[in-house]
Amino acid sequence: MKKSPAQTIVESHGAQRDPDLPTFLELSAALTGFSEVELEGTGMLDEYFYTLMKEQDHEGVRAFLKKAGDILDGKRNVKAAIKAAFMDPPPGLTDPNPPFDVMPHQALARRIILLWYTGVWTTMNWKETKSQDQRTSIVSARAYEEGLIWMVAQTHPAGAKQPGYGSWSRPPLGADQSRDKHGKH
Amino acid sequence: MRHRKESNIRTHRFSRSHQSPAAISNQAPVIETIEELRAALQEAIALEHFTIPPYLCALYSIRKGANPEATRIIQTVVIEEMGHMIMAANILNAIGGKPRIFARESLPEYPREMPHSAIGFEVGLLKFSKNALNTFLRIERPAEERGPTEPGQFWSIGEFYAAVSEALNRLDSEAKSRKQKKGIFTGCRPQVTNEHYHGSRGKVIAVYSIEDANEAIKEIVDQGEGKGGSIKDGDDDEPGDESKIAHYYRFNEIFFERRYRTNEPPDEPPSGDPLPVDWNAVYNMMPNPNLRVIRKESKLKEPQRSQLLGAMEEFNRTYSSLLRNIQRGCNGKPEVLREGVPMMHSLREMAIDLMRAEVGIGNYTAGPSFEYVP
Structure with a gap:
């Protein structure tokens, strides 16, 4: 059978990867607390990067990744620098849960965390015409299955990745090792 | 097909050693004692186990959602292989042996030469590909008459089991002729039954007697190579069910990207409906x-x-x-x-x-x- 068109896209995409893709992966690891290998293991990297790249504010996204790249390449304490740049609210902001649109970099970072954990993305496209809820959607069926949230909760997505008959009568695998993923940050 | 000829079996001398003695043995069967029979069944367990990681690698390397038919075929085969391993262990358990599943020798480094094969070929951990399927076909290939082999080597898995089966029957009737009522089936520990093999669509035969052991071996060989010179595996499943033709022919369907027609002769490639395979969705x-x-x-x-x-x-x-x-x-x-x-x-x-x-x-x-x- 000849290559499917989708496969050709995936392969050519893989052959000449976007130079910002490694930065996106490294930043995602820093933001989520999961390792790069674990994130690659979800098989969602290309799709999530593509989701980010569909944002109409292309320059904004590239600038965000440039800043992330500079921090990640820096000699300073990367973890603290990422936190300061992307996770802490800017000084003077009192609202503990400001809307996405107030702080572009922090907001984008929060979106990326939600994306990896839940497979959900809130686009900034049509910001003027649609509410945040209307702009929020699950990226794909696969994104639901591959959400990190299931790993953290040591369970499986309902309807997918079944752990097998009778598994409910046993503690989750690896529960005794208590690999505390989300405690990393 | 063509395997399990009585005269052939008796030329196969079973030997656990991995050296290859030059002389071709045509002495009496070499599974002579119950200890040797237990060793042979342990080898059978290792042999079944040996095939599982390569099949799993091919199966899991298919991208989710792609190649549903090929996925199903490999899945049914691998589940049956697991069942074969359990049945070999059941027989060993029943004749007073202690099956070893977790042992260094049952986790070989791949690629490795196919154990006990007279053909001599390597089996590795490969992604789903024509190359991998080629290896799988060699593993499951039914024997053709090819003359005598070196001791401990067989033209097919079926022949290996034929040697085991011959020894089981011989030793059991010898024991019974010595007034041992249960023959060699003296193991009294619980067996793995279908109930424990839940939900896998696989079938496991619990072994308490020579009749059960013969049935288990027949199941293993028929599922792998086909029943008596046909593509069918001897199970009476629903029509259109993947698991009704033997492993070798199921793999052949993927390889040729075509289904077999009912009762198609085993020495021809399949000529039924197309079975589309995307070798790149891997x-x-x-x-x-x-x-x-x-x-x-x-x-x-x-x-x-x-x-x-x-x-x-x-x-x-x-x-x-x-x-x-x-x-x-x-x-x-x-x-x-x-x-x-x-x-x-x-x-x-x-x-x-x-x-x-x-x-x-x-x-x-x-x-x-x-x-x-x-």
Whole structure:
């Protein structure tokens, strides 16, 4: 059978990867607390990067990744620098849960965390015409299955990745090792 | 087909040694004692086990949702292979042996020469590909008459089992003629039954007598190579059910991308409906992933390198735990097998995760290495 068109896209995409893709992966690891290998293991990297790249504010996204790249390449304490740049609210902001649109970099970072954990993305496209809820959607069926949230909760997505008959009568695998993923940050 | 000729069997001298004696033996059967028979059944367990990691690698490397028919075919085969391993263990258990499932020798480093094969070919851990299917076809190939072999070698898995079966029947009737009522079936520990092999669509035969043992061996051989010179595997399943033709022919369907028609002759390629296969919808798993090679050759930088090796080790640890569990199950505690089920499912997810992660060798991804962790 000849290559499917989708496969050709995936392969050519893989052959000449976007130079910002490694930065996106490294930043995602820093933001989520999961390792790069674990994130690659979800098989969602290309799709999530593509989701980010569909944002109409292309320059904004590239600038965000440039800043992330500079921090990640820096000699300073990367973890603290990422936190300061992307996770802490800017000084003077009192609202503990400001809307996405107030702080572009922090907001984008929060979106990326939600994306990896839940497979959900809130686009900034049509910001003027649609509410945040209307702009929020699950990226794909696969994104639901591959959400990190299931790993953290040591369970499986309902309807997918079944752990097998009778598994409910046993503690989750690896529960005794208590690999505390989300405690990393 | 053409295997299990009585005259042939008796020329096969079973030997556990891996040296290859030059002389072709045509003495009386070599599974002479019950100890030798137990050793042969242990080898049968290892042989069945040996095929499972290669089949799983091909199965898991198919991208989710792609190649549904090929996926189903490999799935049914691998589940039956697991059943064969359990049935071989059941026979061994029934004749007073102690099946070893978790043993260093049953987790060989791949690629490895197919054990006990007179044809001589390598079996490796490969992604779903024509190359992998070629190997699978060789594993399951029904024997053709090809003359005598060296001791301990066989033209097919069927012939190997024929030698085991011959010894089982001979030793059992010898024992019975000595007024031992149960023959050689003196093991009294619980057997693994269908009830413990729940939900897998597989079939397991519990063994308490020579009749059960013969039935189990027939099931193993028919499922692999076909029943008496046909493509059918002897199971009376629903029409259109994948599992009604033997493994060799199921793999042939994938290879030729075509279904067999009902009662098609076994020596012709399939000529039925097309079975579309997308050979590219596959994770690019490196051939024969293993920790030693990746440690040496991977160009990944830290910390990814340690993360990847860690994930591979975690897979191996879980696989080893699973084998320990199955070993307990096959040694009189079948009820514990249920605990292995979540491990199997989790191994699948871990294997797929590895197959999506770059390995730092060419543009390959990593994969499960099925290594022994004591």
